Amino acid sequence: MEAINGNPIVIICGATGSGKTTQVPQMMFENGYGSAISSSPNATSAAAPHSEGMIGVTQPRRVAATSVASRVSHELGSRYGPVVAHQVRYDSVTVGKRTAIKFMTDGILLREIEKDFLLSKYSAIVIDEAHERSVNTDILIGMLSRIVPLRAELALEEPGKHYPLKLVIMSATLRVTDFTENQRLFRDGPPPMVEAEGRQFPVTVHFSRRTQRDYTVETVEKVARGHRKLPPGGMLVFLTSQQEILEVTRKLKERLGGGSTVAFAQAAEPDNQTDDFEDRTGARRDNDYLDAERNDDSDSDIEITGLDPDADDAEFKVDDEPQFSRRESSGALKPHILPLYAALPSAQQLRVFQTPPADHRLIVLATNVAETSLTIPGIRYVFDCGRAKEKHYDIATGVQTFEIDWISKASASQRTGRAGRTGPGHCYRLYSSAVYERYFADHTVPEILRTPLEGAVLQLKAMDIENVVNFPFPTRPDAVQLTHAEKLLSNLGAIAERDGRVTATGKEIMGFPVSPRFGKMLLLAQKRGVLAYAVATVAALAVGELFIPEAHTAGGAKDKDDASNSDYDSDRDVRIARKIADSEAHTAGQQRHQAYTRAQARLSNLDKQSDVVKLLTAVAVYAEAKDLSAASKICSEYYLREKGMSEVQQLRHQLHNIVSARYPAATASFKNVLPKPSKDVVKILGELTAAGFIDQVAIRADLIKDNASSGFGRKPRRAGEVAYRTLVPIVDEIDRTLAPQEQEMQRSVFVHPSSTLAKLGVSAMPDYVIYSHLSRAAPATIDDSEKVPRTRMHPLTTVSAKQLALLAEGTPLLEIGKPIGKIEDLGTSRQCWVSLNFRGAGWPLPPCKVLQRKSNRGDWEIEKVIAR
Structure with missing residues (x-):
């Protein structure tokens, strides 16, 4: 405790089981840190003279934050236990002004920094389980490495109004060199390391x-x-x-x-x-x-x-x-x-x-x-x-x-x-x-080296950190990651292409506690009058993994060998029992398959080519449940993941409240039940989804000019074999030593079997598909084998070439070609038809008629789109 009191930033390491998670916050509370009421039993002004504010403790997982808060509250006893609170997504237990110790996930604290950069409500922050190195944890540590000295400066300039902030970073297995040797992170030198006692039991x-x-x-x-x-x-x-x-x-x-x-x-x-x-x-x-x-x-x-x-x-x-x-x-x-x-x-x-x-x-x-x-x-x-x-x-x-x-x-x-x-x-x-x-x-x-960073980059830029590459990350991400993130944000219109500053659109997107893609969808939804449906759709996409695959629905089936464990006396009886068990298992399997197929068909009824509308339908069906029992029955009937659907409903409510506060004229009171959307609403939702994932578009490989589509050796016989190409190539360079079929496999993507598109005939497969992500099958065990995996895309919606041209307008994705046909000269301006295509890919898009004016540089710029 002496080391914590004597230093603004402390790193506590030690063996697992040392009790740091529960003991350190309690010791800090007992030494005067905590709320302004200074209700701790042993608090003295000499021990912690700057204790105004709560002790904030972050955990990387929700279940850890809630369970540790409960344990600390119990250990503090009936007198002081009630001053312990927790806040995680969808669950908050606070005690108002009496809160002295607050456990939360790192994402919750990051949101508080957006609203109050100085974290004025806190006297100390404890980052626990720092070795897990989630993106949120790394950003938090980088932020706090700047907030702590800033609070110290303000406390000297305006004592009584501002107080110093204490930062304690705790981990049992932290790679300390990422912190002690990182001069960008701690400019005044590495903080002291404190070794906690080892586990209590061997x-x-x-x-x-x-x-x-x-x-x-x-x-x-x-x-x-x-x-x-x-x-x-x-x-x-x-x-x-x-x-x-x-x-x-x-x-x-x-x-x-x-x-x-x-x-x-x-x-x-x-x-x-x-x-x-x-x-x-x-x-x-x-x-x-x-x-x-x-x-x-x-x-x-x-x-x-x-x-x-x-x-x-x-x-x-x-x-x-x-x-x-x-x-x-x-x-x-x-x-x-x-x-x-x-x-x-x-x-x-x-x-x-x-x-x-x-x-x-x-x-x-x-x-x-x-x-x-x-x-x-x-x-x-x-x-x-x-x-x-x-x-x-x-x-x-x-x-x-x-x-x-x-x-x-x-x-x-x-x-x-x-x-x-x-x-x-x-x-x-x-x-x-x-x-x-x-x-x-x-x-x-660290997670920051192996995950997309567009949300983190926009978050940092919104905090006036313009040059993200100079942010004091504990482990600096690859420059390619940051470049990809900024490129995506530019495509979404969240940052300006020239200087990288956050645009007005970006500031509005930041107001939603979801990824920038989903924020763009919500922003456009309020302009198109479909907010309630868009909120439900975004909630479903944000939670993810809502459908149970058919392969995971046979949990009650018995193994064929179960009959051999029975009490039958003769081999003949065993054979008969096995035949009966096989027949029953086959019949049960057929029944399960038929029930699963019927459930998927009902969910896809509104649009048989849109997975995102299928998601919306699942949310609407679940929302009709009047109690937990009915909700559980619906999940069982439609093969939905119960916890995920519950989280969707909670996120729906949360997003609706945020949207209502920002756009009161465009929103009505929240209603659990969603009325059946019209065909126009379904079409608009598809366009909103495409706008949020505009860079994640794939085209049928046979539509690309000069494409060697015969490389597979035969025509596709089912939807899952139809090859597509993505806007960004999925391989940097094709391995020319491979057979032609394998080269095609390397550069192509295919519809995932779980998609509604996988049920279509080959001729009905759409020209363009917007997808949420790509996945590549990996061996189920470490016992690897020499195989060439297919890359699967997880479709969201289909779009036409005309829709793509419209949605990509104003983004760096759209490349304007030369005038086509007759040019109508208007002096300082001109009207003409121009060719369009996706930049870099060369995919042709329908031309459009535009009004062009000469810029100061002497080239022609589009002032207005007249017709498509």
Whole structure:
């Protein structure tokens, strides 16, 4: 605490489980920081003379902010607990002027900086879990590195009116060189580093001798054996996705039987189609990590257990500490299996913090949302698969891939620390020490280096930071990223093309708490009189992943081998049972497919070529629910993700309030139910969407002049095989050593199978498509193979060439050609028809008749468009 009081900026590092998240805000409160009422028990003016304002604590995730706030409130007791508040998106618990400690997500604090750059309501800011390095966290740290000295200067100039601001950056596994060696970030020298005490309880780490390719099978085996042999204590199992959690839950239930599991809705995971790959060699290669294990040093200082039963059983011989002792043997425990992932409804997420039923062992199956800041009571054993599913973004092409890859050593340390929060623990790593040393990076790549930055760039420019490249980022993004972001903002009209300053349009877009693309849609919607529909559409697009893929709807189906576990006595009975099970499964599968197809058809009824209208229909259908039970039934009937749809409704309401405040004449009172839109409204929504994604347009490859469309060797037989080309090429250079079909595959994009367009015939496929993003299928495991993946586009709406020309008017995307035909000379001006095309791509667009005037430079400029 002395280091915090004595320095304006402090970095606190330390081992996981040191309790920094809860202890540091409490210590600061007890030493006088907090609200102006100075109600802390041990506060003295000498301890913290400039304590006016709240202590703000940021967390990268909502569930962490709410759970930590609850814990701190409980630990402060009945007298001071009520001064703790939290604020996250869609959920806020405040205590007004009495708030002394406020937990929030980093995005909430960024919004407050936009309104009050000095953060006058705060006496201290604590940035927790800084090692996660989200874009918001990095921007916050850069902003605060300037706000802290500014507040100090103002406090000297106007004491009593302004007070210094304290900044505390906390992390267990922070790459400190990004901060200590960054002279641009901290101009007065690096802040002092404080080492927090290590975890309160020791954790024993157990590596596997061999890393299995199918880690989900190994996870089931390890957890099942551990449940039967380990002393009492909760288990936290790290997996990569919700789909894996579903699979492991089912298999654990089969293996362990009895116990209890919590039913939960399925969410849409990135759907990587197996047919999106074309095998280049026809052979699969061994993983490199197997070679690492063959060369593993048998004299490793970490005891490694083998895969044989005797060796595996040895690692489960754990002393039963007194605090975990009980009257019954561990074998009598029943499993209490709970999921934990980001898409899970909040009420179900909170179940992991509740005491399991008597005589049950808590087994939490989680993604990396449980990696930091969450203390699940009673967790004694961690099972770490060592992988995570991450979104990778190609800066140059905009292609996204969801890939399962190794986590970093820092993340592995965080996961291990989850076992030592409430008592001595054990971490079972389902990978070898050789793989850990060779393939695990020390730290995770910061998000700011692998994500689009247009929102962040506009946010910074709106704060009068004109030259974003000079902003004190903890890790400076690539110049290409910033260039792409500014180019997009220029295409949207948010910044001026010449000087990069925020335009009046950009300032209006900034008023909406959504991405610049969506802000542009809302801005145009109020001019076209379709705000209510646009708000619902933007809310759906912003939340995303609302539909459950058909492949994820068979959760209740049984495996064919289930019949072999029955009590039948003869082989004949077993064969008959299997036939019956196969027939029933086939019939059930057909019924599910038919129900799914009917639901998608109903949602696509308004416009069979528009995915964005399908989204709007889903929002409208859900909005008709009168209570939670009805909402759940609708989600089940239409295969919608329940938590996502709930968030859409909340964001709808939030955006409506913001829009109403800004455009009171254009908005009516909020209504849950959306009336059926007319054909004109549907058309306008398509144009608004195209305006927001004007640079993300694709044209049928066979429409491009001189295109070698025969490179695939055959004509497409279905919609998903029709090739398109994007405005920005998806590859910098074609590999000429590949076969012609593979070269075409490299440069082309295809409609995603989940799109409404995928149901059309080949001849009905539109000439132009506006898409939300591109994705490229990635292997489901690290066991890679030599395949050429297809790049899929996720369509939003279709547009005509004439609409494109109109929407691109006034943007750098539109290139004006030479006059066509007769020119009508009007002296200092002229009327003529001019050719149009997309700049750089050369796609022809319908010509238009314009009025041109000579500029001061002597060239002709368009003053007015007369006809199209």
